[in-house]
Amino acid sequence: MNKQEYTITVYTENQVGLLNRIAIIFSRRKINIESLNVSPSESESIHRFTIVINETEDVVRKLCRQIEKQVEVLKAYYNTNEEIIWQEMALYKVPTDIIAEKVKVERLLHQHGARAVVIRKDYTIFETTGHREETEGLIKALEPYGLIEFVRSARVAIIKASNGFHEKLKEFEQKEPGEELIENEFLDKQEEVFTM
Amino acid sequence: MGTEISTMEILKTTEVANSPLGVGSNISGSEAVLKAMIAENVQTIFGYPGGAIMPIYDALYDYQNELNHILVRHEQGAIHAAQGFARSSGKVGVVFATSGPGATNLVTGLADAMIDSTPLVCITGQVFAHLLGTDAFQETDVINITTPVTKWNYQITDANEIPHVLAKAFYIAKTGRPGPVLIDITKNAQIQKFDYAGYTKCEHIRSYRPKPIVRKEYIVEAAKLINEAKKPFVIFGQGVILGKAEKEFKKFIEKGGLPAAWTILGMSAIATDHPLAVGMLGMHGNYGPNVLTNECDVLIAIGMRFDDRVTGRLDKYAKQAKIVHLDIDPSEIDKNVKTTVPVWGDCKETLPLLTELIEQKEHKEWLNKFNEFTQKEIDAVIHEELNPSTDILTMGEVIKTVNELTNGDAIIVTDVGQHQMVTCRYAKYNQSRSNITSGGLGTMGFALPAAIGAKFGAQERTVVAVIGDGGFQMTLQELGTVMQSKIDIKILILNNEFLGMVRQWQELFNDRRYSFVDITSPDFVQVAKGYYIDGQRISKREELKDAVNKMLQHKGSYLLEVMVGKENNVFPMVPQGCSVSEIRLS
Ligand SMILES: Cc1ncc(C[n+]2csc(CCOP(=O)(O)OP(=O)(O)O)c2C)c(N)n1
Helix, strand or coil, X not given: CCCEEEEEEEEEECCCCHHHHHXXXXXXXXXXXXXXXXXXXXCCCEEEEEEEEEECHHHHHHHHHHHHCCCCEEEEEEEEHHHEEEEEXXXXXXXXXXXXXXXXXXXXXHHCCCEEEEXXXXXXXXXXXXXXXXXXXXXHHHHHHCCCEXXXXXXXXXXXXXXXXXXXXXXXXXXXXXXXXHCCHHXXXXXXXXXX | CCCCCCHHHHHHHHHHHCCHHHCCCCXXXXXXXXXXXXXXXXXXXXXXXXXXXXXXXXXXHHXXXXXXXXXXXXXXXXXXXXXXHXXXXXXXXXXXXXXXXXXXXXXXXXXHHXXXXXXXXXXXXXXXXXXXXXXXXXXXXXXXXXXXXXXXEEEECCHHHHHHHHHHHHHHHHCCXXXXXXXXXXXXXXXXXXXXXCCCCCCCXXXXXXXXXXXXXXXXXXXXXXXXXXXXXXXXXXXXXXXXXXXXXHHHHHHHCCCEEECCCCCCCCCCCCCCEEEECCCCCCHHHHHHHCCCCEEEEECCCCCHHHHECHHHCCCCCEEEEEXXXXXXXXXXXXXXXXXXXXXXXXXXXXXHHCCCCCCHHHHHHHHHHHHHHHHHHHHHHHCCCCCCCCHXXXXXXXXXXXXXXXXXXXXXXXHHHHHHHHCCCCCCCCEEXXXXXXXXXXXXXXXXXXXXXXXXXXXXXXXXXXXXXHHHHHHHHHHHHCCCCEEEXXXXXXXXXXXXXXXXXXXXXXXXXXXXXXXXXXXXXXXXXXXXXXXXXXXXXXXXXXXHHCCCCEEEEXXXXXXXXXXXXXXXXXXXXXXXXX
């Protein structure tokens, strides 16, 4: 099985120490986390972790099960890049005088979908949002003009096929879980045997 | 203790007591901890006091009639004792320890309980909340240290949290796949008075589903495979015992006529002399179960996790077989061995459903095959081990003698090494929860404290701790606990004057280069005597039966040291990296 980029989405309770509990599931197997984002979700009090790693599907599936096993984790999903809509945001700091001298800058920024966030006498900060290649493309373009600083955010991703988490959450609230919860997408993926 | 309780702490104590939080309150956090214990029906606590847990110990002073606290000699002893207690009783083991070194001394036991799915609730004291993160005296970041080795852990800094967090702790420890839980309570929370609204047991945590609703489709599919099988083979682990499903399991294999072999932790779930019991799996397991794993057509794994000591080389493990895996923990399914039919659920529920759908069968010929292999093993290994042709005593004949004199009714707790493997190979059991050993972690030093706990968990039963000369020296301080608690355990030291298991590997795989395995021992009988524990040492066959009998009949604890062959090896053996069918008889 080949390694590829997977985005893992984890719905959790808001609990101190949970980040560590999840992170060590990766570090224990010596897997590098490429990107990690923690944010609220559409459901109040439920947090959403978005984790990007480069691994085989087999390993990713096992990781997800071990994540889901943690007491404060409600659900963990993994997806390929085709199955999600994702974005990363980047900030670039460049010297204002050099930028201002060059006329093509405007066009360059336009091409990369960037916008100026701050313009000061000494420096200007641009922002772009997009996929890795896009944010990286602007670095290359800005390099000749003396890129002072660059930073990129973690990935945030929406699963195309997802209907959100609120319906699922209602099931979790119940002591006796209903039909919704007895499914286990990992076990269902045993297509060779039988599928439901 | 002078240094531990600074004037600052004392000041803080009064401060907290007089704080607004104290107004209108009725009990302290410490008392709430003890009330939780009582509500959870905890009778025995293994612990050791210290500065950061003193308020709880102070409260305990008034609860000595309700709670039996056993003072150990080292916190590792406390947690292994709690493990032994949990394993023999099926209840949650409870530990109290102080912050810093008290808490770090628990780590080995937590790791052991985690990998062997043992339900524990450990309470550690912690420095005052306002000192967290300041490198205060005896402050360690216990939560982060123990995260990888706990099923759940939590730090309490406010007494109001105590009742519901402890309720959660007990619920998490014992439900689903059990495991250790650690609750760290800062000293201010222990002292703090608060409005106690009583204790309600936890029955639901929304993010935690201990077991699923069983999906019948999988049961149907599994039954179909079993019914079609010509050579079905059941391998089972501790899940059967943890699920309290011994009866359901017995019915299942009896109806299907299914030969069944156990992992080291599954042992004793069915009587060792059951006609369908074909022996132990794994590196030093029996010949038939290992070889025939690679001949069966349907392998039915129940409450076991395909540990590498069981599977040997994975890419040559049961490749010919269809695999049915019953487990309560979905992360175990497909983890090591790809399953044909996953039966996710509590085996107490899934086994009866499966039994209903399988056909009554015998599989005589197939079962005979196991017996043939057993005969080969008897001829090559077992006969000589149990009836040695030389004067040198073997570990096997000692265990045989224990079997004869206990009728398989004793709980046998083993340490780690050759004596562990020999005991698990030859011990006879006729009831569940009789074999207590450190399986997944292989923790030397486990047996003595675990035997103490096992006895507290099953006071009516005889408890024999079988320990090597090496492992005994790791936790022999717990003889002090035996002495003070007046518990009755039988300590059987099998002394080969070596770190035997490592020596065996050095002999077989490192050209007999015996590197630091030659261990000297004190006079164990004298050591025991120092703790007012009777005992004797023997080295002759003629003395064996009487000595074991004397040990078993003795009122109170007893230490019997048996000098056994120095360089005996445990066989059969699946060498590391080999397939189970490459098991060696010599
Ligand atoms: C805490 C710990 N340290 C080291 C080991 C490695 N180890 C496994 S078996 C063994 C030898 C045990 O010797 P002994 O207690 O004398 O028992 P024997 O094998 O001779 O029966 C050692 C050192 C271990 N399992 N646990």
